[in-house]
Amino acid sequence: MKKTPLYEQHVNLRGKIVEFAGWALPVQYSSILEEHEYVRNSAGLFDVSHMGEIIIEGPDAEKLIQKLITNNIANMEQGKIIYSPMCYPDGGTVDDILVYKMSNEEYFLVVNASNTDKDYQWMLDNAEGDAEITNVSSNYAQLALQGPKAMEILGRLANFNLEKIRPFRFEAKVDIAGFEALVSRTGYTGEDGFEIYIAPENAEKLWNKILDEGKEDRLAPAGLGARDTLRFEAGLPLYGQEISKEITPVEAGLSRFVKFDKGDFIGRSALLAQKENEPGRKLVGFEMIERGIPRSHYEVQSEGKSIGFVTSGNFSPTLKKNLGLALISQEYSDLGEVIEIVIRNKTLKATIIETPFYSRKRG
Amino acid sequence: MKLESGLKYSKEHEWVRVAGNKAYIGITDFAQNSLGDIVFVEMPEVGAELASGDTLGVVESVKAASDIYTPVSGTVTKINENLNNSPESINEDPYESWIIALELSDPAELDDLMDEKEYEQFCSKEG
Numbered sequence A: 001m002k003k004t005p006l007y008e009q010h011v012n013l014r015g016k017i018v019e020f021a022g023w024a025l026p027v028q029y030s031s032i033l034e035e036h037e038y039v040r041n042s043a044g045l046f047d048v049s050h051m052g053e054i055i056i057e058g059p060d061a062e063k064l065i066q067k068l069i070t071n072n073i074a075n076m077e078q079g080k081i082i083y084s085p086m087c088y089p090d091g092g093t094v095d096d097i098l099v100y101k102m103s104n105e106e107y108f109l110v111v112n113a114s115n116t117d118k119d120y121q122w123m124l125d126n127a128e129g130d131a132e133i134t135n136v137s138s139n140y141a142q143l144a145l146q147g148p149k150a151m152e153i154l155g156r157l158a159n160f161n162l163e164k165i166r167p168f169r170f171e172a173k174v175d176i177a178g179f180e181a182l183v184s185r186t187g188y189t190g191e192d193g194f195e196i197y198i199a200p201e202n203a204e205k206l207w208n209k210i211l212d213e214g215k216e217d218r219l220a221p222a223g224l225g226a227r228d229t230l231r232f233e234a235g236l237p238l239y240g241q242e243i244s245k246e247i248t249p250v251e252a253g254l255s256r257f258v259k260f261d262k263g264d265f266i267g268r269s270a271l272l273a274q275k276e277n278e279p280g281r282k283l284v285g286f287e288m289i290e291r292g293i294p295r296s297h298y299e300v301q302s303e304g305k306s307i308g309f310v311t312s313g314n315f316s317p318t319l320k321k322n323l324g325l326a327l328i329s330q331e332y333s334d335l336g337e338v339i340e341i342v343i344r345n346k347t348l349k350a351t352i353i354e355t356p357f358y359s360r361k362r363g
Numbered sequence B: 001m002k003l004e005s006g007l008k009y010s011k012e013h014e015w016v017r018v019a020g021n022k023a024y025i026g027i028t029d030f031a032q033n034s035l036g037d038i039v040f041v042e043m044p045e046v047g048a049e050l051a052s053g054d055t056l057g058v059v060e061s062v063k064a065a066s067d068i069y070t071p072v073s074g075t076v077t078k079i080n081e082n083l084n085n086s087p088e089s090i091n092e093d094p095y096e097s098w099i100i101a102l103e104l105s106d107p108a109e110l111d112d113l114m115d116e117k118e119y120e121q122f123c124s125k126e127g
Helices: A007-012 A032-041 A061-068 A113-125 A150-157 A200-213 A224-233 A268-276 B029-035 B107-112 B116-126
Strands: A016-020 A023-028 A043-047 A052-057 A081-087 A093-103 A106-111 A132-135 A141-146 A170-176 A179-184 A193-198 A219-221 A281-288 A299-302 A305-316 A321-329 A338-343 A346-353 B014-019 B022-027 B038-042 B055-061 B065-069 B074-079 B100-104
Touching: A007 A023, A007 A200, A023 A032, A023 A224, A032 A043, A032 A219, A032 A224, A043 A200, A052 A061, A052 A113, A061 A106, A061 A113, A093 A113, A106 A113, A113 A132, A141 A150, A141 A200, A150 A193, A150 A200, A179 A200, A193 A200, A200 A219, A224 A305, A224 A321, A281 A338, A305 A338, A321 A338, B014 B107, B022 B029, B100 B107
Parallel strands: A043 A219
Antiparallel strands: A016 A023, A043 A141, A052 A106, A052 A132, A081 A093, A093 A106, A141 A193, A170 A179, A179 A193, A281 A321, A281 A346, A299 A305, A299 A338, A305 A321, A338 A346, B014 B022, B022 B100, B038 B055, B055 B065, B074 B100
16 A cells, blocks of 8 residues: 555554555544534544546647647637536546646646556647646645635645635645645645645644644544545535446536537547436435435345445535435436435435535625 | 443453343443444344344444344343433433343353453454
8 A cells, every 4th residue: 555645644643544546644643523514614634645646748638638628718818717627438437536737838737646647648649739747646745625614724834925825716826834846726625725735744743733823713633534524515526336337427427527619538429418418317315304324336226126336425414404416317307306225235224415515605 | 441340241241230130231331432422322122032143233333333132132121311312421421322122132242251350351452
């Protein structure tokens, strides 16, 4: 298993270490529910150094990225970030990624840990024009400071007014507690917050500085478990569950990130056909009516007939309900429709509700 | 790890408290700690007949669902209804939070279980 530069810190903090995408990472320190609550109400600090980073640069970088991803980066300003699926020709999803525009000829791509090698290879296989693709994952550690207190805590450590970094924007060189970092106003929790990219050798010091600084603001280290329950409540897809090689962004309700009018890109015709014919399957949110916790891959039925499967499910720590996301036949996907979740050979009733389950109040 | 003397312990990390011909069964501190935050407990019907090694229920934490096995055979006489509303009491106080009570059908099975010292040793080997 690979270790992030913060591995020793996780052990010292009594993190429960598990394997995730080949990395040794803490699933929790104290309790998933507690860490979840910290992020919703004050702040949590995550080690997300396992995430992959790939740079595409050169005069044809924009053109190549336009071909690779479904979203549109034309006319994107420097300092801006977009979220985008990246698809196969059949519309299946290679990965979902963030694209940071460093300059007209340089883009910084953040990809899922489990997909880093696959994505890099996919980009190389589809490369054309004058654009260089480099996997720079080992040059970066990444911390995510998330929660309503994130701005206050990080603001005190930065030599820059972080309010100026609007959501989905970044600042390439910020001094945080004496260390140079790329700071973006992004995250995977449904809360305000920052992702901080830093040289691996500085990660430990910065991690401890931030934890120290946030002590009085109820900042706690948070693990993968809380990261998953937080993103789930906020309706953020997880690769391998809501989207995958077998699940297209159109089916997963991510059509707003698929820009058919931008010109050709890999997967366009398949995705367009799916969109125009209404996808056969649709991702929906549901709430259990009968008692039971839905989990990934559980079967979904309607009157005894199989109509799909659960992609993610759990007890929602914020809403205190048993909730799930499921990919089901479109005809059963209306709000209020009653479906059945097969849990340990029992069919338990659930009802389709709106997603995301949780949205933060914006001040 | 918390232990309680006078209880019998299984290799699957259940505990048994014997009262006459009745046995109360729950999961140990070691088990609740490795499961994490418990948010749901599924229990059998009263009257169900269980043989040693059968699934007596399922304990679900935020992370995963785990089967719980009965280390002794018998008929379910009671289930702990409190766990429907406060499953977290297993985390807070595992040895008070029994899951089911059984009328023992083969009390000799109790001899195959560990006492707290043996169980402590067993856990230290499991790491």
